[in-house]
Amino acid sequence: MxxxxxxxxxxxxxxxxxxxxxxxxxxxxxxxxxxxxxxxxxxxxxxxxxxxxxxxxxxxxxxxxxxxxxxxxxxxxxxxxxxxxxxxxxxxxxxxxxxxxxxSPLKKAREALSAFARSVAPLTSIAGFLGVDPSHAVEGFAKLLDGDRSVARARAALEAALEEAExxxxxxxxxxxxxxxxxxxxxxxxxxxxxxxxxxxxxxxxxxxxxxxxxxxxxxxxxxxxxxxxxxxxxxxxxxxxVPALRPIDVRALVNLELAELSTSGTIRISEADAARFSSAFFAFLAARLSTPRAINRYFAQVRMVSPGMLGEVDNVDYLVLSWLRTAEPGAYALIQRHRDELVGAPYFGGSRTDDAESKARVAKWRSRLIEGGTRDSEVEGVASAIGFLFPRFSYLWSSSTSDSEPAKPLRLAHESYFDRYFSFGLPPEDIADAVVERALSDLAAGEAGSSAVTLVELAAISNADAVLEKVARGLERESRSSRELFDWLANLWSSMPAKADAIRPGARLESALSARLRTLDESLVTVYLQSLAAHVSLLLNTLDTALRPQRGSEFRLLESQTRMVRDVVRQELLREGSSPSAIRSELRPAVWAWSRLDPSGFSDWFEAQRIEHGDLNALGFFVQSYVTLGAKRAPYLSYLDFEEASKFFELDELRRTYSAEILTSPELSSDRFEGPPDTPQNRVDVALASLRIEPNPDSP
The missing domain is CATH 3.40.50.300 (P-loop containing nucleotide triphosphate hydrolases)
Incomplete structure (x- = not known):
């Protein structure tokens, strides 16, 4: 084509x-x-x-x-x-x-046709056709009084003229x-x-x-x-x-030709992975509807509506499938936009999605929506398969299955941060192109901290922090170079993110990417990394803690000089904090725990000094576990004493004997460990004492 x-x-x-x-x-x-x-x-x-x-x-x-x-x-x-x-x-x-x-051979036939036309056509219209004044057309009415005989004579003359002309x-x-x-x-x-x-x-x-x-x-x-x-x-x-129907081999040839033209023209570049996923969609539901040249032509005309600036900014296969829905099933296309909250995100795993009454009702509701939107009853399953291909949450609802283990990965239509791109044919005002993020990281890796791309990313992060930080984390995995400017900028960007009590945080995504980067750095760049993140202790310790965990086939270790550098950074932060072990703020506490794992001797020295300065009970309160309720606005709450960690620094039976009176008068702990008291220094001490009262003495008969 x-x-x-x-x-x-x-x-x-x-x-x-x-x-x-x-x-x-x-x-x-x-x-x-x-x-x-x-x-x-x-x-x-x-x-x-x-x-x-x-x-x-x-x-x-x-x-x-x-x-x-x-x-x-x-x-x-x-x-x-x-x-x-x-x-x-x-x-x-x-x-x-x-x-x-x-x-010329038909001139006589044309004259006979005019006579025949006057005998069969409406008077006024045929008069106009023959160039006769309609007001005089009634004069010819008398000629029609003979009825069929007049028509028959005119037709016979016409047939004779045509037979003669041959x-x-x-x-x-x-x-x-x-x-x-x-x-x-x-x-x-x-x-x-x-x-x-x-x-x-x-x-x-x-x-x-x-x-x-x-x-x-x-x-x-x-x-x-x-x-x-x-x-x-x-x-x-x-x-x-x-007309012979297009054979399946012909349909595939036409579609492959169009896909090749898309790649050649740079409209969409189809990778091997894209080709495999599109083939799956093609055989599952597209082939049955792309059965004529016009259907294929109309479909790829819609595909070519993609903006040149969107190349690499959406998932190619999702865009191809959504374009088919926009072409063949505009009602379903509109439903996707109208019910995005039911579609975007990960599927609700757990339990049957088709046997229980609620799920059956939801499936029936979607079936009604599709039919009311113009989908033929015979086409509902195919359209539902297309929607399920795009949205694993819908697939799990419709058929209790999903083929995608990462349904909300970036660029996909089912990802909240990318959904709007597919329907606006460009980037929404609050969004930023992934290519710009990658260019910013490339500039920073080259030491150019003030480039226009870097500025654009910083501005976008103000209004769309979560999405930008996730894109930065993903871009960091593709940018292999490192520099002090890059580490400084990443640390500042991470610290500017608003704190949220969410299980899945974009900040955690960046920490994971930085941990992976740490394992690839040479000794000198590790030192640069430690220096760049010295002002961001939580980020520094969290990434080090993950990087130092054993992994098959590779090992990462800090030099002794680098371990001392980390120790000094943490001690300075705790000194600035000016808090006792039970009063360390909740945001810093995970970092101190990470320090205890990556520098046990340095943590032990610090903890013993704190125990001497603030006493056993205040120091013991450090080991009380705290939690946050995801999505809730309540402050962190306390649950119980971590006996395993506390026993590394205390003889617990000795504490029971020494503080028996305090233990007996300590407040009762809630039987529900998810309804503990707020995280305060005094509550930490009280929970530690109450835990010692409840926990049985392993040496007692």
Whole structure:
């Protein structure tokens, strides 16, 4: 398919014989050639569904007819769409025939046609056609008083003139299935009762099912009488040419050709992974609906609407599937936007999604929505499969399954941060292109901290912090270079993110990316990293803690000098904090725990000094576990004493004996560990004492 005509639905004769249809056209032409020598009028039917290429085939046949020099066809095209009412339709039909009879052999036939037209056409309309003043047309009324005898004489004269000329005429009527019921019935009557003339043949192009449906709504056939409509059609059409359906191999060839053009033009670049996912979608639900040249053409015309700036900013396969829904199922396309909250995000795993009454009701609701939106009942499953392909949450609802283990990964339509891109055909105002983020990281890695890309990312982070930080984390995985400027900027960006009590934080995503980067750095860059993050202790310790965990095939260790550097950084932070072990703020406490794991001796020295300065009970309070309720606005609360960690620094039985009075008078702990007291220094001490009272002494009989 030519790139410069992808937007057009015009016939294309050059393509008509492609994809297994060349032999069909040659066979059709051979039959039409035989009709040239036949005097009696024949009506042929070129039958095929909408979009199957009938108009292109008619154009091919016309070229073939014009190229035959030994006995050329007198080729006439008549389109019922060109006329607004029955009178003009009848007049137009005769006018087209008259225009075909302009050559010298048919001059006599043209005059006879005019006489015949006056006997059968409405007086006023035919008068205008013949150039006669309508006010004088009534003068010819007396000539019609003889009724059929007058019409018969005029028709006989016309037939005699055509027999004498012996010029084969082929009248082609395209798009017959697109006119109204009355217009269709009139056209068929004109062909069957008026147009059946010697050496005048007809080629009607139509979708049979549509024609039968339309005829079933006429008074002649009767409502919903499909069999009678078919019988009537068979009386009109003597020979039919059924357009071969595109074979599956032809459909695949056309689609592959279009995809190749998309890649070549740079509209969408299809990777091997994309090709595998698109193939899955194609065989699951696309192939059944991309069965005609027009369907394929219309589909890829929509695909090409993507903005050049969106290249690499959306998932290619999701965009291809959504474009099909926009083309073939606009109602479903609108439903996706209207019900985004039900679709975006991870599926609700756990329990059956189709057996329980609630899930069945939701499936039934979506089925009703699709049908009300214009989806045929027979197409609901295919459309649902397409929506499920895009949204794993919907797939799990509809069929209790999902093929994607990471349903909300970036660039996908199901990801909240990328959903709007697909429907705005560009980046929403508050969004930022992933390419800009990657360019900013590249500039920073090269030491250019003040580039325009860096500034754009910083501005975007003000209004869309979560999305930007996630994109930065992903971009960091692709940018292999490192620099002090990069580490400084990442640390400042991380610290500027608002704190949220969420299980999945963009900040955690960046920490993971930085931990992975740490494991690849040489010794000098590790030192640069530690220096850059010295002012951001939580980020520094969290990333170090993850990087130092054993991983198969690789090992990361700090030099002794680097461990001392970390120790100094933490001690300075705790000194600035000025807090006792039970009073360390909740944001810093996880970092101190991380320090205890990566520098046990340094943590032990600090803790013993704190124990001496603030006492056993305050120091013991450090080991009380704290929690936050996800999504809740309440402050962190306390749960219980971590006996395993506390026993590394205390003899717990000795504490029970020493502080027995305090233990007996300590407040009762809630039986529900998720409803503990707020995280305060005194509550930490109270929970530690109460835990010692409840926890049994392992040495007691």
């Amino acid at each position: 030519k790139v410069d005509t992808w937007f057009s639905d015009d016939p294309a004769a050059d393509l008509a014989g492609n994809y297994g249809r060349g032999q069909f056209l040659e066979a059709t032409w051979a039959v039409l050639r035989q009709a040239q020598s036949i005097k009696s009028s024949t009506v042929f039917g070129l039958v095929g569904p909408w979009g199957s290429g009938k108009s292109s085939m008619l154009q091919w046949l016309q070229r073939k007819a014009e190229a035959e020099s030994d006995l050329p066809w007198n080729f006439v095209r008549f389109n019922p769409w060109d006329f607004q009412d029955d009178a003009s339709l009848q007049t137009g039909f005769i006018a087209e025939l008259s225009g075909a009879f302009e050559s 010029v084969p005429t082929l009248v082609v009527i395209d798009d017959l299935d697109r006119v109204s019921a009355d217009e269709l019935l009139l056209t068929l009557k004109l062909v069957r009762q008026i147009g059946r003339l010697p050496h005048v043949h007809y080629l009607l192009s139509y979708d049979e099912q549509t024609l039968i449906d339309v005829l079933s709504h006429t008074s002649l056939v009767g409502r919903s009488s499909a069999s009678r409509a078919r019988d009537y059609l068979e009386k009109v059409v003597q020979a039919r040419f059924d």
